[in-house]
Amino acid sequence: METPKTVLLGKTLNEIQHITQNLGMPKFAAKQIVSWLYEKKVVSIDEMTNLSLKHREMLKGSYEIGASAPVEAMRSVDGTVKYLFRTPTGNFVEAVYIPDEDRATLCVSSQVGCKMNCKFCMTGKQGFTANLTANQILNQIYSIPERDTLTNLVFMGMGEPFDNLDEVLKVLEILTSDYGYHWSPKRITVSSVGLKKGLERFLNESDCHLAISMHTPFPSQRKELMPAERAFSITEIVDILRNYDFSKQRRLSFEYIVFKDVNDSLVYAKEIVKLLRGIDCRINLIRFHAIPNVNLEGTDMETMVAFRDYLTQHGVFATIRASRGEDIFAACGMLSTAKQQKEKGVTL
Numbered sequence: 001m002e003t004p005k006t007v008l009l010g011k012t013l014n015e016i017q018h019i020t021q022n023l024g025m026p027k028f029a030a031k032q033i034v035s036w037l038y039e040k041k042v043v044s045i046d047e048m049t050n051l052s053l054k055h056r057e058m059l060k061g062s063y064e065i066g067a068s069a070p071v072e073a074m075r076s077v078d079g080t081v082k083y084l085f086r087t088p089t090g091n092f093v094e095a096v097y098i099p100d101e102d103r104a105t106l107c108v109s110s111q112v113g114c115k116m117n118c119k120f121c122m123t124g125k126q127g128f129t130a131n132l133t134a135n136q137i138l139n140q141i142y143s144i145p146e147r148d149t150l151t152n153l154v155f156m157g158m159g160e161p162f163d164n165l166d167e168v169l170k171v172l173e174i175l176t177s178d179y180g181y182h183w184s185p186k187r188i189t190v191s192s193v194g195l196k197k198g199l200e201r202f203l204n205e206s207d208c209h210l211a212i213s214m215h216t217p218f219p220s221q222r223k224e225l226m227p228a229e230r231a232f233s234i235t236e237i238v239d240i241l242r243n244y245d246f247s248k249q250r251r252l253s254f255e256y257i258v259f260k261d262v263n264d265s266l267v268y269a270k271e272i273v274k275l276l277r278g279i280d281c282r283i284n285l286i287r288f289h290a291i292p293n294v295n296l297e298g299t300d301m302e303t304m305v306a307f308r309d310y311l312t313q314h315g316v317f318a319t320i321r322a323s324r325g326e327d328i329f330a331a332c333g334m335l336s337t338a339k340q341q342k343e344k345g346v347t348l
């Protein structure tokens with residue numbers, strides 16, 4: 001059997017330098033290769049025409065680009081497209097393309113499934129299967145037809161990015177460095193429940209925006225909704241965030257799914273104001289995408305507007321996030337779970 005080749009897409013400049021060094025290629029070859037990968041976005045090593053034929057052949061002996069097209073695309077009436085990618089081990093991950101006036105955002109996944117088991121999340125219900133490699137994360141951007149129109153990227157698909165931070169940081173480096181995509185870190189937001197080590201490392205090693213999934217300001221209730229609260233509480237998260245400056249380039253936001261009769265009254269809004277006092281941030285109120293077998297319901301728009309207005313009037317700028325792609329199961333984890341179940345012959 002032929003040995004599988006190592007993929008180049010998703011490797012940092014440093015990693016490519018190791019490869020070229022090991023193959024005895026000249027020092028400048030690494031820069032040439034990353035330029036073919038990340039600027040010219042080639043699909044084969046043969047296209048790297050400023051490498052000598054001999055070096056291209058050497059590279060092809062053990063390496064390949066490693067781009068793979070989505071296996072399925074579902075288009076919503078509102079223009080949102082959900083892409084499904086198959087990993088080499090036969091798992092499915094989702095990326096959602098969301099066009100909106102002059103913006104085009106891609107929501108990417110960082111893991112197959114998730115360990116965090118949040119009560120309201122379909123990906124959490126899947127359990128954890130695997131971390132995605134930098135290649136598999138970057139491929140979600142590289143291999144969609146709209147890739148050159150993207151203005152923003154959010155890590156709000158399947159998985160907990162801080163639980164796979166080595167790979168996520170490599171992707172952020174490639175997207176924001178001069179040798180890579182040259183993107184400003186302001187175009188990228190990483191969303192997390194807040195894991196202590198990951199949070200501190202991300203804050204120190206990246207300049208990208210941060211979104212923390214709060215969902216309730218009360219630790220006792222957050223434990224019920226989000227088991228990760230037990231390991232690292234929302235109050236400790238906020239304490240750490242107080243030490244960082246979010247008043248300049250980097251933005252901090254909190255996500256808050258508004259559940260009917262659970263976290264949608266003024267008691268919650270008042271506690272949020274207290275918790276976030278003195279921190280430069282905003283809060284995004286999210287409509288709940290109902291998932292099967294979970295006794296939670298989204299609140300009505302009138303309550304959401306009142307909640308938003310209270311927060312904004314009391315110094316915490318709040319917005320209501322538009323819910324997109326409802327007709328194509330755009331809530332994270334819905335499509336991949338459906339696909340997985342279909343392959344096993346189960347219906348949801």
Ligand SMILES: C[S@@+](CC[C@H](N)C(=O)[O-])C[C@H]1O[C@@H](n2cnc3c(N)ncnc32)[C@H](O)[C@@H]1O
Binds near residue numbers: 123192212291332
């Ligand atoms: C899927 S998570 C991925 C990133 C990270 N694991 C996190 O929780 O922040 C992205 C956002 O989607 C939210 N989310 C999960 N399930 C949802 C649902 N059924 N309806 C609406 N939002 C949901 C999460 O709370 C989180 O704010």
Ligand code: SF4
Binds near residue numbers: 116193
């Ligand atoms: S909301 Fe985020 S952390 Fe929670 S289970 Fe879903 S993906 Fe994991």
